[in-house]
Amino acid sequence: MKVLLIGSGGREHALAWALAASPLLQRLYAAPGNAGIAEVAECVDLNVGDHEAVTAFCREQGIELVVVGPEAPLVAGLVDHLEAAGVRAFGPSRLAAQLEGSKAFTKGICDRHGIPTARYGRFSDAAEATAYLDRVGLPCVVKADGLAAGKGVIIAETRGEAESAIASLLEISDEIVIEEFLTGEEASFFCVSDGETVVPLATAQDHKRAFDGDTGPNTGGMGAYSPAPVLTPELCERVLKEIVEPTIRGMAAEGMPFRGILYAGLMIDESGPKLLEYNTRFGDPEAQALMMRLKDDLLLIILAALDRTLDRISIRWRDExxxxxxxxxxxxxxxxxxxxxxxxxxxxxxxxxxxxxxxxxxxxxxxxxxxxxxxxxxxxxxxxxxxxxxxxxxxxxxxxxxxxxxxxxxxxxxxxxxxxxxxxxxxx
Incomplete structure (x- = not known):
């Protein structure tokens, strides 16, 4: 099988490394890739934002499957474009990718389908957002609605910080979400869905702050480990039943079936798990840890999701x-x-x-x-x-x-x- 992997980061190197181990793989391409990916794939100079160019490359090279690594092409609808052209692609549609592409959209899904999450308000006007601070209290979390490369979330300890966050995020986003600040321990829960069936993958915890002791500015992630001890088997079952499965059912009911990797960012406290956010792809650097633990063929898992046969497979992980x-x-x-x-x-x-x-x-x-x-x-x-x-x-x-x-x-x-x-x- 000829496969094209979209992306150039550490997540994509981990995915390329795992895909390259599959006996089903005939040839692996990566666009644009990096020096590490080049050791296991042929890197090609493609503008992944040009959907026509990606489709043309797939036709020229006889690509049988495209795996989309990062969030931006998913939110931009690359999967929709490829599938309309007859090219199989792994990842959610543009509509389903709103679970990551729009914080406000995800909050609406939570409201409509009873998914536990933080209290929130949605605002496009700075004055209205500032007035809401009296209701939500401090500290609070201010989020840009759309993608912001990991820099669209600000935890505000004081009113001054909150007002500054509102002003700065409204400069990069038409809408913002202000949430109550949840306390507890953060963890990540990964699963794969074919639009109906959900199969849990693994858990992880990452480290967002730049420096030791969880100090310094937020980053895209400075490290991670898997599994996450805080997510016990009992809590994993609750996450599946209370958060993930209602989301998958709700998306299907609303005409946006979710097919791909769903990554739930969670806050765990004494009352149980609450959803902080969804990502619609593997995390980075969580994917690196997950791929090291995966015992089964990643390509087979992807094909099962595309063929809607996830209910027929089990996925094994290393105990380490x-x-x-x-x-x-x-x-x-x-x-x-x-x-x-x-x-x-x-x-x-x-x-x-x-x-x-x-x-x-x-x-x-x-x-x-x-x-x-x-x-x-x-x-x-x-x-x-x-x-x-x-x-x-x-x-x-x-x-x-x-x-x-x-x-x-x-x-x-x-x-x-x-x-x-x-x-x-x-x-x-």
Whole structure:
């Protein structure tokens, strides 16, 4: 089977790596890809925003399946365009992708189908939004309605911060959502749906803040691990029954059946799980950890979703923990330089339980590996425990020669703290 993978980040490298292991795969293309993806796929210079160009390439090369990695092409309707042209594509339609593309749309789905979430208000007028602050209280969360590359959510501690967030987000979005601030522990729940059947995949926790101790600005993600200990089997069942399945039923009932990967961002407190947001694709860097744990053929899972036969398969996962540490350019998520050389990846990846996924890299004509973006590498390791996986990941990072890069040194701290809290006290 000839497959085209859309995307160029760490998530797409993880997906390419998993797809390349399938015996069903004849040839894998990636558009536009990166230096890591080029090791397992043929990278092609395609403008993925040009749906006609992508369709023409698929026809010319006899592509039998397109897998869309990032959110922007999904929200823009690439899957719809390909399917109308007779090309099979994995991912939600433009209408179904509104679950990620519009915070207000998702809140409406929650209202109509009884899905637990935070209290909220929707606003396009700054004065009305500011007046709502008296009702929602502080702290609160202010969100741009549309896609904002991970930078459209602001947690406001004070009224001044909230008013500033309202003003800044209304500059980049026609509508904003203001939510009550939920407390508890965040976690991610991934599943795959064919529009009717939902099959759980795995759980994860990520780290959004730039620096150790969950300090600094929000980023696209500085690390992740899977599974998430907070999501016990009992809580996973509740997430499925109370949040995910009502969403899938509701989308189908409203004429927007959801087919693809659904990623629920959750807040867990003493009352149970509440939905923070939906993403309509794998997370990044969560995908890197998930693909390291996946035992079954990713391509077969995708085909089952397209063929609406998910009810006939089971999906197996490694018992080990997978942990990803993101290495980013110094300055990220603010201003940063690109073009610095990265050395030592071969030595760093010698451990068979370590995989280094590329997020923003390219090869120069003379063969040097250089950084081309903010989040650059996802160093991922397996271990019997979080502590073992983390130790392996950081040991690999310490062998990478890249002075211009930085990473957090506390990825997995919540899971480790939980283990300490649950450890039985020793008798005196």
């Amino acid at each position: 923990v997978a942990l990803t540490v993101v290495m980013a350019m110094r300055g990220y998520p603010g201003a940063y330089d690109t073009g610095s050389e990265i050395r030592g990846l071969d030595e760093a990846g010698e451990d068979q339980d370590v995989m280094i996924f590329h997020a923003a890299t390219e090869r120069t004509p003379d063969g040097r590996l250089v950084a081309t973006g903010g989040r650059v590498l996802g160093v991922t390791a397996l271990g019997k425990t979080v502590e073992e996986a983390r130790s392996r990941a950081y040991a690999a990072i310490d062998r990478i020669d890249w002075p211009e890069g930085y990473c957090r040194r506390d990825i997995g701290w919540r899971a480790l703290a939980r283990l300490v809290d649950e450890r039985p006290e020793e008798d005196d």
